[in-house]
Amino acid sequence: MPELPEVETVVRSLQPDITGEFIKKVVIQWPKTVADPQSLKIVENQPIRSVERRGKFILLNLDSGSIVIHLRMTGRLYTHAPDETQAPYVTAVFHFSSGKRLHFQDTRKFGRIYFTPDSSDFSRHLGPEPLGPVFTAQWLKTRLNSRQRQIKPLLLDQTFLAGLGNIYVDEALYLAGIHPVSLSHKIPGKPIQKLHRAIRKLLGDAIEAQGTTIINFQHGDNRSGSFQHQLQVYGRGGKHCKKCEALILKMTVGQRGTHVCPACQVLYN
Ligand SMILES: [Zn+2]
Structure with a gap:
């Protein structure tokens, strides 16, 4: 399962790739990936202001709230087109107005995506960051x-x-x-x-x-x-x-x- 360094690596590769992109729509291809698909409606037409990591979670920060992604065992995020062998495992696709797409591929399908209106609320349930200033x-x-x-x-x-x-x-x-x-x-x-x-x-x-x-x-x-x-x-x-x-x-x-x-x-x- 990806831990802090792996999630940080994913975040660093996504930052230059999707920051500033406007979300046109989110297509969920495996229903369980999103607990409440209706809640994701709000992300449409919003730009991704920043991409960050909190613990093992990836946050796509918008103007109103954040999309939270947990890769769990096998989740992957990438913007290139999936090849034939990968395509069946793509569980969600973010379509951007530029034409670019962010694919969430998840072979074992344990990965989850949800929306939170307040990422500090979500953060409160987690301990401090081991590379942050609190952890002395x-x-x-x-x-x-x-x-x-x-x-x-x-x-x-x-x-x-x-x-x-x-x-x-x-x-x-x-x-x-x-x-x-x-x-x-x-x-x-x-x-x-x-x-x-x-x-x-x-x-x-x-x-x-x-x-x-x-x-x-x-x-x-x-x-x-x-x-x-x-x-x-x-x-x-x-x-x-x-x-x-x-x-x-x-x-x-x-x-x-x-x-x-x-x-x-x-x-x-
Ligand atoms: Zn020894």
């Missing part, structure tokens, strides 16, 4: 220590921190030397500082590499990200740790496949 080491320490939850599910909780998913949480916890089932209130200050640094660096590097392509993440004109070559633990179950030669374990934490080096990652409980 001190913020993380205070918030982790005031809860009593396993660290991995807590970092995946979008109301706690917005944008992280399974891949980058496993990587960040490995870099910080924290075992994923550690309890948040038992983790000392030093490893929390390391975790804060690891999250920011990881996301920055992954954006630089235009995301991680594990299954089928693609953006823009069929381009792929390359951060998968820099992954340390994710997808490396049964292989040697790159730091200590122990074998990377694959276990289940909060119903998610989780990768951990039992020697490098300390369990705080």
Whole structure:
């Protein structure tokens, strides 16, 4: 599933492509893509003022409100014409008055589009941005220590921190030397500082590499990200740790496949 760096990459490729375009109509080709198709009527004849990311969501900001898009597992957005193999999976098309079209292609059809009259209202349900000014080491320490939850599910909780998913949480916890089932209130200050640094660096590097392509993440004109070559633990179950030669374990934490080096990652409980 696309996480913050992948969604950021999509947003950056869309910005020069569709900012300023007037929406003529939206054609929904798979009904479930939009919860309330009537609500999308309001977007017609409005220009896209800006394209931005909030957590794992893409916002197309209009004069009155925003179109919110969640790619989920396999959603893709592009303005070139879909080829024959892609066409059956296009679930929605934005037609612009310039003649350009924005296609939402979604093989597994879990992706969703909806309209919100107030994007700050939508944003209120999400935690802070890990690359934004609110997310400091001190913020993380205070918030982790005031809860009593396993660290991995807590970092995946979008109301706690917005944008992280399974891949980058496993990587960040490995870099910080924290075992994923550690309890948040038992983790000392030093490893929390390391975790804060690891999250920011990881996301920055992954954006630089235009995301991680594990299954089928693609953006823009069929381009792929390359951060998968820099992954340390994710997808490396049964292989040697790159730091200590122990074998990377694959276990289940909060119903998610989780990768951990039992020697490098300390369990705080
Ligand atoms: Zn190790």
